[in-house]
Amino acid sequence: MEDLGDRIQQLKKKRPDYGEILDFYQKVKEAQDKVKTSLKIAPIILKKKSKEFSAKEGFSLIQKEDFPLDTEASVSLFETLCHIGKEANPHMAEQVAKIGKALDHAGIDLKKLLKKGLAEQRVERVADEFGLDKKVFLFLIQSSIKPSIEAGMEQLRTEVDPETCLKGYCPVCGSLPSLSLLKEDVGKRYLLCSFCGYQWRVDRLFCPFCGNKDQESLHYFHGEGEEAHRIDLCDKCHQYIKTIDFRKIEQSDPVLEDLATLHLDILATQKGYKRPVPNPWAI
Ligand SMILES: [Zn+2]
Ligand SMILES: [Zn+2]
Structure with missing residues (x-):
């Protein structure tokens, strides 16, 4: 604490x-x-x-x-x-x-x-x-x-192996992810379940919402001076997920990191992308 x-x-x-x-x-x-x-x-x-x-x-x-x-x-x-x-x-x-x-x-x-x-x-x-x-x-x-x-x-x-599931929804409860996390030196990518908090591994180039893996239509942007927080955009479904890069900040609470970067969500919305699971703290 x-x-x-x-x-x-x-x-x-x-x-x-x-x-x-x-x-x-x-x-x-x-x-x-x-x-x-x-x-x-x-x-x-x-x-x-x-x-x-x-x-x-x-x-x-x-x-x-x-x-x-x-x-x-x-x-x-x-x-x-x-x-x-x-x-x-x-x-x-x-x-x-x-x-x-x-x-x-x-x-x-x-x-x-x-x-x-x-x-x-x-x-x-x-x-x-x-x-x-x-x-x-x-x-x-x-x-x-x-x-x-x-x-x-x-x-x-x-009951589940977090490393092998590779799906866009939670293997425990079936809900959509609220965030994506990059971990370890190689930058393994995990998704965080919006409902139960489980984390499971997915491919680096992958839109969890439509399954898109085409690198031409997947890109991202950072806020200024915010290497650890980025928005991953998908041009196929026009949705986005926020990614917290835990190689660039010490292990912290991902939900807190999300909350402290609501300005990035505003930018993504202005660019015309939607967040399928809204930040519940944006009240
Ligand atoms: Zn879940
Ligand atoms: Zn997509």
Whole structure:
């Protein structure tokens, strides 16, 4: 945790504009890590078939909905995050107040809703019904179940080989990647699952979203003075993924690095490219 704090201080110095959101990130991350130490997660029992399919056909091991949650811990984390949100900025504060009212008076069952956090559309429907900011509401729900999801992924880690899957979607849960990471001296490329946090290896020249491997239509750009952060563009599907080059910065939290370079997403959008999995912190 000390490392996270140090890196955040470094980033804040470099980009003072990000101060508020980086402070918010640190508080949320610390609250999530605290929950992790006492989680109670049911064991995930894989069907023999899903193991076989995963090995032979490249299907994911389980579906998003199959992750077991520690509901009590998620509810308590939701409350903590609402509290943190109240102090973060006026928009969050207003939303948290609205959410509190909706939960108190409209009889929304938070436990049920947290389970629905696994299926985004259902949470969005509730947000619509109560006039809540969808992004903020979904962020709070998903951040509250994240420790459970990551604990579930840890259970399954040994069931797949991260080096041989080479697909554009997560071999554990089937979700799309949120980031791409370059590691080791040779620059092995990994994708980071947007849902469960698993990392798996892919080819260096490869668009995870459309499978394009043609080097003529794959290119990238850096921000000025930002060798470690780049945007990988695909001209075939006009989508992009952000890449963090861990050969150029010390091992840090990839989600934090993503958050601290939202200006690169703005540049990519201006160039006409889309990010299939938006940065959830851009709220
Ligand atoms: Zn996953
Ligand atoms: Zn593509």
